[in-house]
Amino acid sequence: DAGVIQSPRHEVTEMGQEVTLRCKPISGHDYLFWYRQTMMRGLELLIYFNNNVPIDDSGMPEDRFSAKMPNASFSTLKIQPSEPRDSAVYFCASSPTGLAVSTDTQYFGPGTRLTVL
Amino acid sequence: KQEVTQIPAALSVPEGENLVLNCSFTDSAIYNLQWFRQDPGKGLTSLLLIQSSQREQTSGRLNASLDKSSGRSTLYIAASQPGDSATYLCAVTPYNQGGKLIFGQGTELSVKP
Numbered sequence: 001d002a003g004v005i006q007s008p009r010h011e012v013t014e015m016g017q018e019v020t021l022r023c024k025p026i027s028g029h030d031y032l033f034w035y036r037q038t039m040m041r042g043l044e045l046l047i048y049f050n051n052n053v054p055i056d057d058s059g060m061p062e063d064r065f066s067a068k069m070p071n072a073s074f075s076t077l078k079i080q081p082s083e084p085r086d087s088a089v090y091f092c093a094s095s096p097t098g099l100a101v102s103t104d105t106q107y108f109g110p111g112t113r114l115t116v117l
Numbered sequence: 118k119q120e121v122t123q124i125p126a127a128l129s130v131p132e133g134e135n136l137v138l139n140c141s142f143t144d145s146a147i148y149n150l151q152w153f154r155q156d157p158g159k160g161l162t163s164l165l166l167i168q169s170s171q172r173e174q175t176s177g178r179l180n181a182s183l184d185k186s187s188g189r190s191t192l193y194i195a196a197s198q199p200g201d202s203a204t205y206l207c208a209v210t211p212y213n214q215g216g217k218l219i220f221g222q223g224t225e226l227s228v229k230p
Contacts, residue, residue, distance in 0.1 A: 004160070031216055043161075043206065043220040056217065091160055095216060103168060105151060106218065108160035 004109035006092050012115045018080040021112045023092030024073055031095040033106060034067055034077050038088045049075065082116045089113050119144045119211045123221035130197055131229050138192040138224045140207035145185045148210040152181050152192050155204045155223070164205075165192070197228045 005024040013019055025032045033048040047057040052069045060067070064083070069075040079086055093106040120143045130136050140150070149168045153161040165174045165181040167190070173182040180193040190207055204225045208218040 033216075033218075042222045043208075045217055048216065056214070093161075103149070103166055105163035105166055106216075108162070110158075110160045113158075 004092055004094055004107055006090075006109035006112050008112060009110065010113050010115075012117065013082055014117050015083055016081045017116075018078065019082045019086075019114060019116075021077040021090050021092075021114070023075045023077070023109060025075070025092070025094030026107055027073065029094035029096050029107070031097065031106075032069060032075050033093040033095070034075070035091040035093065036088045037091060037111070043091070046077070079114075082114075084116045087114055087116050119147075119209060119219045121207060121209060121219050121221035123205075123207060123224050125224060126222065127225040127227075129227040129229065132197060132199060134197050134228075135193070135195050136197055136226070138194070138205050138207075138226070140190040140192070140221055142188045142190075142209050142219075144211060145188055146212040147185065148212065150181075150183050150190050150207060150209050151218070152179075152190075153206045153208065155206060157203075161206065194226075197226075199228050199230050202226055202228050 007022045030051050034046040035043050037043045046059045047067045048055055049069045065079055067077045089111045091108050091111045093108045095106045096104045122141045124139045151166045152164045154164050155161045167174045167183040178195040183190045204223045206220050206223040208220045
């Protein structure tokens, strides 16, 4: 298996532009997670999906952020409009089942490094 | 609110030393605790997962312990090697929050040849 695939790996954009990050989870995994990592705040969960349905989006910082999962093999995280404080590394992860009831871990993609000028 | 703290933030040791990384969490109501490794520019890789009913897990030169009542975990690395250089993060899965992971800030480990 190729693992979790994210694109692009690097994104540089200007303030006010729309940014779309993409993720392909591992086939057969029911859970998909979006995280953001910064030096100041560390690794934070933004939103997660179970069987393509958003379950918890309490970590989404504000309305400028939105996430979708139109099918089991694809998810997007969109920022519109982008701001310099959105600069971070965004990770996607997938898991076969919810961690609360199993020993399955989350498998992380390589991340997208976003820079907003 | 669950908080996870890792000490130290950075650690540098000579090759061959045994070392311990520390993780503490404020709420003992967790399903499990995990240790991850993160290499520069890459994602996270799970090293060890300890369920709340377990005391420790071992994988090769790594041993992780969990004391849920005191809110502490340690990751012991034996006979460290330069290839162990990375950032190590611990994360807990709290009760009643689905599969959400709460991460510590990580310990950046450098093993010098």
